[in-house]
Amino acid sequence: MKNKTTKFLLKVVMFFPICFGVMLWFDKFDFNDWEFQIIVGFVGAFGITFWQLFDYEKYSEISYEDFLESKxxxxxxxxxxxxxxxxxxxxxxxxxxxxxxxxxxxxxxxxxxxxxxxxxxxxxxxxxxxxxxxxxxxxxxxxxxxxxxxxxxxxxxxxxxxxxxxxxxxxxx
Known part of the structure; x- marks a missing residue:
């Protein structure tokens, strides 16, 4: 199942640890409100990936292998x-x-x-x-x-x- 939606979701999952880590850093590594931190991490990862999406969608001929990649x-x-x-x-x-x-x-x-x-x-x-x-x-x-x-x-x-x-x-x- 190689399609752009799957690739998009994989990139969201890849960005999640970064966004979650930044959220933890801002909260001074306080895990009392971990549900909120996870939600903010996923929303941030989705936002960053969605922002990237527009630049790649300009190329209608782009293949699955090149979509949302830098190599x-x-x-x-x-x-x-x-x-x-x-x-x-x-x-x-x-x-x-x-x-x-x-x-x-x-x-x-x-x-x-x-x-x-x-x-x-x-x-x-x-x-x-x-x-x-x-x-x-x-x-x-x-x-x-x-x-x-x-x-x-x-x-x-x-x-x-x-x-x-x-x-x-x-x-x-």
């Missing part, structure tokens, strides 16, 4: 034109970035974001160029579709795409 990957054709365009991203970045690693077959840099930075990794194999992006910290939490927007821009600017972006980002370390 995305893209597989491009291994051509000199695609590799050159991806190298130009480092030379002329659209956002503030810092190069972490640069070799003949791998590019890795950090993109400055408002709340949490992202790591963009480009790895060139013999048959494809794999582009993956994820949040630097807490990559299991949604990021208001910032990383999805970035990977879509890369896909549109590339010469030819072999597949659509998916969250099943391959480990290329």
């Amino acid at each position: 995305h990957s893209l597989c491009l054709e291994n051509s000199e034109e695609n590799w050159r365009q991806l190298n130009e991203l480092i030379e002329n970045p659209l956002v503030e970035s810092e190069i972490i690693e640069r070799t003949d077959v791998k590019l890795k840099f950090q993109l400055e974001r408002r709340y949490s930075d992202s790591i963009l990794t480009v790895h060139r194999t013999s048959d494809a160029i794999i582009v993956s992006i994820e949040k630097k910290f807490f990559s299991f939490l949604p990021d208001r579709a910032d990383n999805y927007r970035t990977i879509q821009k890369i896909a549109k600017s590339s010469q030819q795409t072999q597949s659509i972006p998916t969250s099943g980002a391959r480990d290329i370390e």
Whole structure:
């Protein structure tokens, strides 16, 4: 049963401990009114996830794997034109970035974001160029579709795409 409603509810459950912990902190860890703290935790988790939902729903073609996620990957054709365009991203970045690693077959840099930075990794194999992006910290939490927007821009600017972006980002370390 893979649908967006299930994913939404899973993300609410993931945000609950954070919201519940914040509520406990504000109440100075007083467990006398624990029912209220649990309700506020769930309402807060629902509110945060619902706020994220609008940014992801802007993309009607978004797949289940990419919905409410911050990890995305893209597989491009291994051509000199695609590799050159991806190298130009480092030379002329659209956002503030810092190069972490640069070799003949791998590019890795950090993109400055408002709340949490992202790591963009480009790895060139013999048959494809794999582009993956994820949040630097807490990559299991949604990021208001910032990383999805970035990977879509890369896909549109590339010469030819072999597949659509998916969250099943391959480990290329």
